[in-house]
Amino acid sequence: MSSKQQRNEECVKVAMRCRPISKQEIQDNRQEIVKIDPERGEIIVNNPKGEGSENKNVFTFDVVINQKSTQEHVYKMTALPIVESVLEGYNGTIFAYGQTGTGKTHTMEGNNESPDNRGIIPRTFEHIYRVIEGTPSKQFLVRASFLELYNEEIRDLLAKNAKNKLQLHENPDSGVYVKDLSSFIIQNPNEMNKKLADGRENRKVGATKMNEGSSRSHSLFMITVEMSEIKDGQQHITVGKLNLVDLAGSERQSKTQATGERFKEAININQSLATLGNVISALVDNKPYIPYRDSKLTRLLQDSLGGNTKTVMIANIGPVDYNYDETISTLRYANRAKSIKNRPKINEDPKDAMIREFQEEINRLKVELQRKMGGNIQIGPDKVVEVQKVVVVTDEQKLKELEEQIQREKNLLQSTVGKKREQIERDLADSREQKEKLEKQLKEKEEQVAKQAQEQEKYLQQIREMESKIIQGNKLKETQREKEKELIKLQIELEQRKQDERRNQEELEKKSDLVIETQKQYKNLQEEIDAKTKKLNNIVERIKQAREQTNEIHETRLREKEILLDENRTITKELKLIDLIIEHFIPQNEVKKLEQKLIFSDEDGDWNIKEDTNENHKISRPASVFGFKRPICESARMAIKFGDSNPRFRTDNILQLDLELPEKITEDFDGNVSQKVQETINIALNEDEEELQMMANEKMPIVYIKNPELISKENALNQPRVRLKSAKKTSRRPQSGLKKYQY
Numbered sequence: 001m002s003s004k005q006q007r008n009e010e011c012v013k014v015a016m017r018c019r020p021i022s023k024q025e026i027q028d029n030r031q032e033i034v035k036i037d038p039e040r041g042e043i044i045v046n047n048p049k050g051e052g053s054e055n056k057n058v059f060t061f062d063v064v065i066n067q068k069s070t071q072e073h074v075y076k077m078t079a080l081p082i083v084e085s086v087l088e089g090y091n092g093t094i095f096a097y098g099q100t101g102t103g104k105t106h107t108m109e110g111n112n113e114s115p116d117n118r119g120i121i122p123r124t125f126e127h128i129y130r131v132i133e134g135t136p137s138k139q140f141l142v143r144a145s146f147l148e149l150y151n152e153e154i155r156d157l158l159a160k161n162a163k164n165k166l167q168l169h170e171n172p173d174s175g176v177y178v179k180d181l182s183s184f185i186i187q188n189p190n191e192m193n194k195k196l197a198d199g200r201e202n203r204k205v206g207a208t209k210m211n212e213g214s215s216r217s218h219s220l221f222m223i224t225v226e227m228s229e230i231k232d233g234q235q236h237i238t239v240g241k242l243n244l245v246d247l248a249g250s251e252r253q254s255k256t257q258a259t260g261e262r263f264k265e266a267i268n269i270n271q272s273l274a275t276l277g278n279v280i281s282a283l284v285d286n287k288p289y290i291p292y293r294d295s296k297l298t299r300l301l302q303d304s305l306g307g308n309t310k311t312v313m314i315a316n317i318g319p320v321d322y323n324y325d326e327t328i329s330t331l332r333y334a335n336r337a338k339s340i341k342n343r344p345k346i347n348e349d350p351k352d353a354m355i356r357e358f359q360e361e362i363n364r365l366k367v368e369l370q371r372k373m374g375g376n377i378q379i380g381p382d383k384v385v386e387v388q389k390v391v392v393v394t395d396e397q398k399l400k401e402l403e404e405q406i407q408r409e410k411n412l413l414q415s416t417v418g419k420k421r422e423q424i425e426r427d428l429a430d431s432r433e434q435k436e437k438l439e440k441q442l443k444e445k446e447e448q449v450a451k452q453a454q455e456q457e458k459y460l461q462q463i464r465e466m467e468s469k470i471i472q473g474n475k476l477k478e479t480q481r482e483k484e485k486e487l488i489k490l491q492i493e494l495e496q497r498k499q500d501e502r503r504n505q506e507e508l509e510k511k512s513d514l515v516i517e518t519q520k521q522y523k524n525l526q527e528e529i530d531a532k533t534k535k536l537n538n539i540v541e542r543i544k545q546a547r548e549q550t551n552e553i554h555e556t557r558l559r560e561k562e563i564l565l566d567e568n569r570t571i572t573k574e575l576k577l578i579d580l581i582i583e584h585f586i587p588q589n590e591v592k593k594l595e596q597k598l599i600f601s602d603e604d605g606d607w608n609i610k611e612d613t614n615e616n617h618k619i620s621r622p623a624s625v626f627g628f629k630r631p632i633c634e635s636a637r638m639a640i641k642f643g644d645s646n647p648r649f650r651t652d653n654i655l656q657l658d659l660e661l662p663e664k665i666t667e668d669f670d671g672n673v674s675q676k677v678q679e680t681i682n683i684a685l686n687e688d689e690e691e692l693q694m695m696a697n698e699k700m701p702i703v704y705i706k707n708p709e710l711i712s713k714e715n716a717l718n719q720p721r722v723r724l725k726s727a728k729k730t731s732r733r734p735q736s737g738l739k740k741y742q743y
């Protein structure tokens with residue numbers, strides 16, 4: 001936003017007015033909860049249910065008006081500066097807001113009981129015409145319209161048929177306007193008051209439990225003041241528009257006990273007021289979208305809230321405990337509205353100014369009149385142009401001169417006619433016939449003059465009528481107005497300074513509150529930081545301890561690993577020896593046979609001999625021989641024949657027989673190992689350690705070591721799982737001194 005725009009910014013001025021306690025409230029023994037300090041612009045509302053410092057609500061406004069203030073004071077403090085601005089060409093809005101029965105209509109219209117009771121609207125009328133009277137340098141055209149917004153429908157209160165509903169329209173130049181709304185040119189305050197009274201007659205008013213004569217609609221009295229001035233030979237037109245708004249009261253259905261039509265009215269009233277609240281909030285929060293279109297009320301007030309208008313909001317409240325909630329709600333509403341920024345500017349030379357049209361029409365009529373007169377008294381064309389020029393600069397003096405000229409010409413004409421009549425009478429004797437002829441000519445001339453005079457009168461009448469609509473001040477009142485203007489200017493300046501000081505003070509207080517709050521927060525933060533630092537130190541200490549423990553565990557594990565490796569080496573060594581012995585001293589086919597018969601049992605974690613179910617492996621015996629207990633071979637039979645009582649070959653059942661020893665082909669061991677065997681053993685024992693490392697896999701989870709208790713489970717699990725080199729071959733009874741270890 002440019003600095004120029006910022007300079008033009010002006011906040012909505014908010015005034016608060018509290019009405020006096022009513023007779024009914026006194027009768028009901030109601031407690032007064034509102035205290036007002038007009039000097040400080042402060043209002044304190046005590047919460048009837050609250051306790052201690054909690055029960056005080058303090059608000060500051062640009063203007064606060066207490067219960068005893070006069071209507072004149074209210075006018076001076078709120079409307080007067082706005083009306084002065086409207087007469088300079090600004091737009092202005094004065095609107096009263098508040099709970100039902102708090103004095104909005106009293107503030108805006110007042111009552112007719114006495115002149116002192118007149119409200120803002122009638123005082124505005126007087127003010128406007130007083131200023132006009134004291135400003136002869138300008139011409140004014142004042143128009144008035146009056147409408148109400150009832151159940152979201154717009155009605156023209158000054159129309160012949162006030163029931164017709166009107167529509168809202170918008171155009172880029174003049175903004176939102178009401179189509180076909182009647183507008184009356186008004187020349188004085190009395191006429192204006194008459195229009196206000198006429199409109200009031202048509203306005204929807206009903207009794208609620210809260211207010212006998214409650215306004216059931218929002219009303220809007222619009223005054224347009226067009227001003228024309230000649231400056232440096234140039235015509236300047238400015239237009240000021242003033243909206244005087246009396247809103248219907250916000251209310252709670254529970255309190256008003258409204259039903260039927262009243263209930264519907266109340267819903268609509270509350271709805272449009274809620275929208276007004278939303279617009280205020282959106283403007284204050286600088287939202288990108290302002291919901292003006294949500295109700296007709298906000299559309300009508302669009303220019304007054306956040307637009308090109310100087311706005312005063314008067315928040316009306318009641319003084320007693322019963323209305324505490326509504327009072328606080330109104331004050332909060334008003335407090336927010338204080339921050340709305342408008343950008344008022346003078347409306348200069350608008351295209352559609354009516355005063356320009358009027359002036360042009362008057363000039364046209366005057367030129368026409370001059371032309372007619374000129375034609376009669378035979379004024380040359382050059383002279384007409386001159387007259388035309390004079391007429392263009394219209395004023396009362398010039399018109400008088402014109403009338404005098406007409407009169408002079410009339411007199412001249414009459415004296416000429418008189419002289420001619422004398423001449424005719426003198427010549428009468430000469431010829432009767434000539435006399436009659438001349439008389440006829442004279443009569444025709446007289447008729448012509450009369451007709452012309454009539455026509456001139458008609459034009460003059462028309463001009464006078466149009467000119468009367470344009471009002472112009474009086475020289476005599478000019479000095480008085482100048483003085484009054486000076487005084488008002490000083491008063492406004494003084495009041496503005498006070499209000500600025502108040503706003504600055506409030507801003508300062510807000511800032512110091514913020515500083516205190518920040519300090520408090522800082523203190524809290526410092527405490528939080530201290531607590532967290534303490535926690536952090538504890539955690540660091542615990543981490544340190546944990547690290548030390550981890551190192552210890554690590555070292556233990558390394559030691560355990562070493563031991564385990566050591567054990568592994570020993571086992572591997574032993575296993576290799578066993579392997580070697582098997583390889584070299586047990587026949588391979590026997591080893592294979594045994595391997596096939598052996599099976600590892602997961603249950604008991606040991607090798608068992610498998611039961612051979614293969615039929616082919618079963619020993620087939622010879623079929624039984626009759627007369628013998630069991631099968632018997634041929635040689636046994638022969639032996640029986642030769643008297644042998646136990647002729648069976650003992651080899652029939654080798655398990656019951658001693659082994660038939662093979663023929664001895666080795667020498668007895670005499671303590672000296674042959675060189676070949678010794679070399680083989682040495683190779684096995686000196687083999688690379690890595691190859692000796694043996695770990696069982698899941699199928700072979702058992703190894704035999706000397707000290708299994710030295711291997712922790714953890715270590716065992718972390719060992720690389722390597723299948724025993726000759727697991728099958730070595731899976732036999734362990735060497736003495738080795739113990740079974742299972743991973």
Ligand SMILES: Nc1ncnc2c1ncn2[C@@H]1O[C@H](COP(=O)(O)OP(=O)(O)OP(=O)(O)O)[C@@H](O)[C@H]1O
Nearest residue numbers: 019020100101102103104105106211214215248249
């Ligand atoms: N400042 C005041 N001094 C004396 N009487 C007042 C004042 N304000 C209001 N009253 C009286 O209180 C009554 C209610 O006031 P008024 O009708 O103006 O309220 P309202 O806010 O316009 O109500 P509604 O919203 O229902 O139209 C009227 O009788 C009025 O004369």
